[in-house]
Amino acid sequence: MASREVRPEPTQVQVREFRAGNGICGVMAGPCSVESEEQLMSAARAVKAAGATALRGGAFKPRTSPYSFQGMKEEGLKLLAAAREETGLAVVTEIMSTDDVELVAKYADVLQIGARNMQNYRLLEAVGNVDRAVLLKRGASATMDEFLLAAEYILNEGNENVMLCERGIRTFEDHTRFTLPLASVPYLHRKTHLPVIIDPSHGTGHTYMVPDMAVAAVAAGADGLIIEVHPDPENALSDGYQSLEFNQFQATMDRCRVVAEAL
Ligand code: PEP
Numbered sequence: 193m194a195s196r197e198v199r200p201e202p203t204q205v206q207v208r209e210f211r212a213g214n215g216i217c218g219v220m221a222g223p224c225s226v227e228s229e230e231q232l233m234s235a236a237r238a239v240k241a242a243g244a245t246a247l248r249g250g251a252f253k254p255r256t257s258p259y260s261f262q263g264m265k266e267e268g269l270k271l272l273a274a275a276r277e278e279t280g281l282a283v284v285t286e287i288m289s290t291d292d293v294e295l296v297a298k299y300a301d302v303l304q305i306g307a308r309n310m311q312n313y314r315l316l317e318a319v320g321n322v323d324r325a326v327l328l329k330r331g332a333s334a335t336m337d338e339f340l341l342a343a344e345y346i347l348n349e350g351n352e353n354v355m356l357c358e359r360g361i362r363t364f365e366d367h368t369r370f371t372l373p374l375a376s377v378p379y380l381h382r383k384t385h386l387p388v389i390i391d392p393s394h395g396t397g398h399t400y401m402v403p404d405m406a407v408a409a410v411a412a413g414a415d416g417l418i419i420e421v422h423p424d425p426e427n428a429l430s431d432g433y434q435s436l437e438f439n440q441f442q443a444t445m446d447r448c449r450v451v452a453e454a455l
């Protein structure tokens with residue numbers, strides 16, 4: 193169902209003012225985790241002013257260590273909904289369990305399936321049955337075939353609003369947190385009609401690399417970007433080392449716009 197052979201025209205996913213696909217590159221931005229009202233609202237206003245049309249923010253966080261901040265859960269979802277109310281930004285947030293589908297769908301516009309859950313097939317089926325767009329992130333060790341078959345689980349349930357997100361894979365290389373293959377964009381465009389989103393934040397793991405890789409992703413034809421932005425990255429409760437400050441995000445968006453217009 194994801195195949196270009198089945199549907200030759202590119203699919204465009206639209207949620208509120210956010211659009212991705214068929215010539216439109218939509219930008220989702222915001223903190224890795226929702227931490228407080230002040231943190232989220234300031235980030236929402238800043239990313240909106242810079243041109244993002246969706247706000248990202250994790251309320252349920254899949255942390256490597258059980259001792260790390262696990263997210264604000266429903267309180268975080270309420271803050272996301274309040275930020276949408278004020279700014280009009282679509283809300284993108286991760287869903288970690290089938291138990292939380294109803295709860296997260298009540299507050300979010302786009303359900304994010306994280307890399308660690310790309311092959312959680314019951315979760316994929318569950319979001320396939322909800323009237324919400326889905327951002328499916330590639331597993332860090334998943335092949336493209338496995339990635340596309342995971343999307344198939346969602347599409348088969350009748351949900352056609354699926355976006356594929358390349359967020360970097362595990363390789364022998366350790367100068368970056370993950371290795372970000374931008375060749376995924378032309379490859380997936382050849383194989384599928386679904387929008388392809390690039391995550392230069394997790395894909396590099398270093399703030400200083402994020403702007404250049406975001407611009408490169410746009411040049412490669414990405415249908416969207418998801419970027420971590422934080423008012424005070426040094427004191428972020430998760431992923432501060434790969435988050436952009438507001439002015440860095442604004443400058444990145446300005447560069448991306450120049451490239452997008454030249455394509
Ligand atoms: C995230 O978006 O903050 C996240 C945890 O991403 P991934 O699932 O790609 O690691």
Ligand code: MN
Binds near residue numbers: 430
């Ligand atoms: Mn993160």
